[in-house]
Amino acid sequence: MTECVFCAIIAGEIPAKIVASDDNAVAFLDLAPWQDGHSLVVPRRHIPDVLADGEVLQECSALVAHLGQQLMTKLGASACNIVSNAGVDAGQEVFHAHIHVVPRYADSPGLSNLKGEASRSLEEVQEKLLSE
């Protein structure tokens, strides 16, 4: 079993609600969502955070853009926050680089409401995001 939880998800060793992927990165729903559809985009290779080298943000950027569009068209989000915590003092808890893609809705706007409460189940959100 891989020690890093996100490497284990990428390897299919532990379950996750995967919502998109490409050759460089995988996107899955955050287990403790701040908003309905809150997702994490993680590079396939293990690297501790997005500042650890000059390539990792680029490896994730296409999937972040794709997922942001999907969150708007399929979940009805009107905006997104793109956040990455790099380092303990930034609040990073999982040391495999990841980018939070957080859909935002018109009824709860602004940075002060970023960490809200999700109302839909992860299953429902995944189904909507994977629908044609």
Ligand code: AMP
């Ligand atoms: P950070 O504070 O930026 O390191 O955020 C780590 C995020 O990973 C948190 O929002 C957690 O809820 C999320 N998380 C941790 N373990 C899992 C998991 N197994 N599946 C999905 N999300 C996870």
